[in-house]
Amino acid sequence: MNQPVEWILERSRLLRETHRFRPRELFRLVRNTDSGELESEWGRNRQVQSEVEALDASRDWEGFSVAYDVLSIRADIYLYFWREDGGTCLAVETDSQVPYLESGGMAEGEWLERFMCSYVAACGASACAHGRGWSATYKPLEPRQLVSELRDGTLFTRPLPGFYMLSEQFLSVDTVSALLQSHEAKRSAQYFLMRYFKVAGGYHVFSSVCQRSWWED
Known part of the structure; x- marks a missing residue:
């Protein structure tokens, strides 16, 4: 994507609000000097209470992820953002229960499928x-x-x-x-x-x- 992270977060804000995403932790993505690939810098995570705080802290980083408590389904979801060739890349990680959720009368996996369709479209x-x-x-x-x-x-x-x-x-x-x-x-x-x-x-x-x-x- 050619849009900055701030634009992506704003475009998908309503979706996160609907599902009551609450930011909890911020992780940095760093480049492995041997492989040249990005990796999560585990063990140096920091507590955050808002996406504004996460953006301020990660402004000079190559990439980052935010851990959210998703109150609508009582689960954890991690949203990843990193820069590549002048654009922005995205990834979503869920805890192990999310693919099998039958939340609010939905079928197994329906919540995840609906969320991914909405998130990808919202982010463009x-x-x-x-x-x-x-x-x-x-x-x-x-x-x-x-x-x-x-x-x-x-x-x-x-x-x-x-x-x-x-x-x-x-x-x-x-x-x-x-x-x-x-x-x-x-x-x-x-x-x-x-x-x-x-x-x-x-x-x-x-x-x-x-x-x-x-x-x-």
Whole structure:
């Protein structure tokens, strides 16, 4: 993304307020001198009570994460932000219970799926990928990788569960429909749990996190 962290936090503020995100701790991301990759600087976290405080403290850092108490679901969520090639990258980490939540009458995994759809769209990110077999490193996701995996069907052979979003600016609805038809045998024979739907903001979503079609309500 080409927008600064301040812009992203403001764009997603209403979503965090709706779910009563309360900032708790701030962590710094630092560059490993051997591998050149970013890592969390554990053990030097500091208590924070607001995102303004977190932004002030991290202004000269390459990246940071904020730990939140999410009161609406009584769980922990970490939001990550770091700079890469003049842009801003994002990541979301949840505690182990969140993917299985059945909060407020929702189906298992529905809260997480809804939140991720809303967060990605609110931030204006181009793409999102999460799942087993997907590297959990602080590296920017290239939308063209998802485009390539959709075209050759690789996305539907990744281990489940998985969650992927891609802006319609990279693939049209008609193109995705044609690709889904071409890979129908592969999807239905082995990975029929991977569902496809569209959400506001112009995004394609491929997910096996939840099995209820909540977007049709």
